[in-house]
Amino acid sequence: MLILALDTATDVATVALARDDEVLGERASRAVRVLEDVEVLMGEADLRAADLEGIAVGTGPGSYTGLRMGLITARTLAISLGVPVAGVSTLDALAAGAPGATPVVDAKRREVFTLVESEPHCLAAADLEVEPGRAYVGDGAVRYRDLIEERGGVVPPDDAGEHVPWARHHARLARDFGPGEATDPIYLRAPDAERALRR
Amino acid sequence: MILGIETSCDETAVALVTQDGEVRSNVVASQAELHARYGGVVPEVASRRHLELVGPVLSEALERGKATLDEVEAVAVTRGPGLIGALLVGLSAAKALAWSRRLPLIPVDHLHGHVASLYLEPGALEPPFLCLLVSGGHTLLLDVRARSGYHVVGTTLDDAAGEAFDKGARLLGLGYPGGAALDRKARDGDPDAYSFPVARVPGFDFSFSGLKTALLYVVRDLPADELERRRADLAASYQHAIVRALVERTRAAAMELGGQPIAVVGGVGANSELRAALADATLAPLPLCTDNAVMIASAARYAPAIPFPQYLALDAYATAA
Numbered sequence: 001m002l003i004l005a006l007d008t009a010t011d012v013a014t015v016a017l018a019r020d021d022e023v024l025g026e027r028a029s030r031a032v033r034v035l036e037d038v039e040v041l042m043g044e045a046d047l048r049a050a051d052l053e054g055i056a057v058g059t060g061p062g063s064y065t066g067l068r069m070g071l072i073t074a075r076t077l078a079i080s081l082g083v084p085v086a087g088v089s090t091l092d093a094l095a096a097g098a099p100g101a102t103p104v105v106d107a108k109r110r111e112v113f114t115l116v117e118s119e120p121h122c123l124a125a126a127d128l129e130v131e132p133g134r135a136y137v138g139d140g141a142v143r144y145r146d147l148i149e150e151r152g153g154v155v156p157p158d159d160a161g162e163h164v165p166w167a168r169h170h171a172r173l174a175r176d177f178g179p180g181e182a183t184d185p186i187y188l189r190a191p192d193a194e195r196a197l198r199r
Numbered sequence: 200m201i202l203g204i205e206t207s208c209d210e211t212a213v214a215l216v217t218q219d220g221e222v223r224s225n226v227v228a229s230q231a232e233l234h235a236r237y238g239g240v241v242p243e244v245a246s247r248r249h250l251e252l253v254g255p256v257l258s259e260a261l262e263r264g265k266a267t268l269d270e271v272e273a274v275a276v277t278r279g280p281g282l283i284g285a286l287l288v289g290l291s292a293a294k295a296l297a298w299s300r301r302l303p304l305i306p307v308d309h310l311h312g313h314v315a316s317l318y319l320e321p322g323a324l325e326p327p328f329l330c331l332l333v334s335g336g337h338t339l340l341l342d343v344r345a346r347s348g349y350h351v352v353g354t355t356l357d358d359a360a361g362e363a364f365d366k367g368a369r370l371l372g373l374g375y376p377g378g379a380a381l382d383r384k385a386r387d388g389d390p391d392a393y394s395f396p397v398a399r400v401p402g403f404d405f406s407f408s409g410l411k412t413a414l415l416y417v418v419r420d421l422p423a424d425e426l427e428r429r430r431a432d433l434a435a436s437y438q439h440a441i442v443r444a445l446v447e448r449t450r451a452a453a454m455e456l457g458g459q460p461i462a463v464v465g466g467v468g469a470n471s472e473l474r475a476a477l478a479d480a481t482l483a484p485l486p487l488c489t490d491n492a493v494m495i496a497s498a499a500r501y502a503p504a505i506p507f508p509q510y511l512a513l514d515a516y517a518t519a520a
C-alpha cells in the first residue's frame with residue numbers, strides 16, 4: 001500500500017512517502033508548504049498523486065491552524081483520489097520516534113500537550129510530572145527544558161531529530177483507514193470564546 | 200468549468216461556474232447561527248467549522264451541479280483578505296484538490312470576488328462602473344475599468360457599514376446577525392424620528408463610528424419602557440443615516456468619475472432601504488450579496504491562473520496589500 005503521511009500540527013511540518021514498511025522519502029518544512037514537499041517526494045519516487053492508496057495524517061494535538069491545514073489536505077486528497085485516511089496522534093508519532101521518552105508538544109500560553117497513561121492531555125507546563133532520568137521530546141520539551149531538567153528529566157539537544165513528529169512514524173502507525181471526514185483533530189481545548197461563555 | 204472555494208469568514212462555500220459565467224451550482228453553509236451566541240464571528244470557532252464543512256459542501260456542490268471532479272478544469276480559491284486561519288482551510292483544500300488532479304490554481308482576491316458577482320450570466324455587467332462594496336468587513340468605492348480588477352477610490356476610516364449595522368442592532372437588542380434584524384425592525388419605524396449625524400470626511404471616504412456613539416447616547420438616555428416603544432423608530436432612523444451616507448457618497452463619486460453607472464455588491468447590498476434608494480443601479484442578485492464561492496469562481500475567469508505545480512507554497516493574506 002502506497003501511503004502519503006503528513007503532520008502539520010507543530011512548527012516543523014513533515015511528510016513521508018511509504019510503501020508497506022519501506023520509507024521512500026521524508027521531508028520537513030512548514031504547514032503552508034506541505035504539498036510542495038509532497039510533490040518533491042513524489043517526483044523523486046517517480047510517482048503521481050493518482051498512485052497513492054492511502055493517507056496517514058497527524059491529528060495533533062498542536063497548533064490549531066497548522067493541524068487543520070494538514071487535516072483538510074488529507075480529507076480533500078481523500079475525496080479527490082478516492083483513497084482512505086487514517087489519523088495518527090502527533091504525540092504517538094513523537095513517542096514512536098523516541099522509544100521510552102515522553103512526548104511534550106508546546107500548547108502556547110504556558111501549557112503543554114502530553115501523554116498521560118497513553119492518553120493526550122493539555123496541562124500547565126508547571127504541572128508536567130517529570131520522572132528523573134526519563135527523556136522528554138517535542139517542541140514543548142525544548143521550550144520547557146529548564147523546568148524538565150530541574151526536575152531530573154533529560155531533554156535531547158534542541159536540534160535533535162527526536163523533537164520532530166516525523167511522518168514516517170505516521171505511515172507505520174496508521175491503522176483503521178476510513179473516510180477522511182471521520183478523521184478528527186485532537187483539540188483538547190475549547191475556543192476561548194466558548195470558555196468565556198461558560199464562565 | 201471552474202470550481203470555487205470561499206472560506207474567508209463565516210460562510211463555507213463551494214461553487215461550480217463555467218468559463219462563460221454560467222452558474223452550475225452554488226452551495227453556502229452559513230455559520231451565522233453558530234456565531235450568534237457569541238454576538239459576532241469568533242475566528243477559532245469559524246476555522247473549526249470550516250474544517251468540518253469543506254468536504255460535505257464540496258460534495259454537495261458537485262452533486263447539485265450534476266458534475267464530477269473530472270470536469271473541473273481549474274480550482275479558484277479566496278486567498279485574502281479575511282480571517283487568516285479560516286482562509287488557510289480553504290486554501291489548503293484548494294491546493295490539495297488542484298495538486299491531486301494536476302490542475303491550475305487561481306488565487307482570488309475576496310473583494311474582486313464581490314465585484315465579479317456582477318459578471319455572471321445572464322445579464323453580466325460590462326465595465327466601466329462605480330462599485331459600492333458594502334459588507335461586514337468592507338465599505339469601499341471601487342472604480343472598475345476592466346473585469347480583471349478595480350481601483351479603490353473610497354474606503355471607511357473606521358467601522359464598515361455592516362459593522363455599523365451589527366453594532367446598532369446590538370445596542371437596540373435586536374440580536375445577531377444584526378443587519379437583517381435591523382432592516383426588518385426599521386420597516387415599522389419612522390426614519391425621520393431621530394436625526395443621526397453621519398460624519399462627512401474629505402474625499403470619497405466613509406466614517407461610521409460617530410453614528411454608533413450617537414445611537415449609544417440616545418439609547419442610554421431613554422427609560423426602558425420608552426426604549427421598547429421607540430425601538431422601531433430608532434432602527435429606522437439609524438438605518439436611514441447609514442444608507443443616506445452610502446448613497447450620497449456613491450452618487451457623488453460616480454458623478455466625479457464622469458457619470459459612471461453604479462453597482463452595489465456585498466452583504467449590506469441586501470439591505471432593502473439601500474436597494475430602494477439605489478434602484479437605478481445594478482444590484483448584485485440577493486443570493487450573491489453575502490459571501491459565496493460563485494463570485495470567487497467568477498472572478499477567477501479574469502485573474503491569472505498559476506499552472507500546476509507552481510502554487511504549492513502559496514500563502515493566504517489577512518489584510519489587503
Ligand SMILES: [Zn+2]
Nearest residue numbers: 309313334490
Ligand atoms: Zn465578503
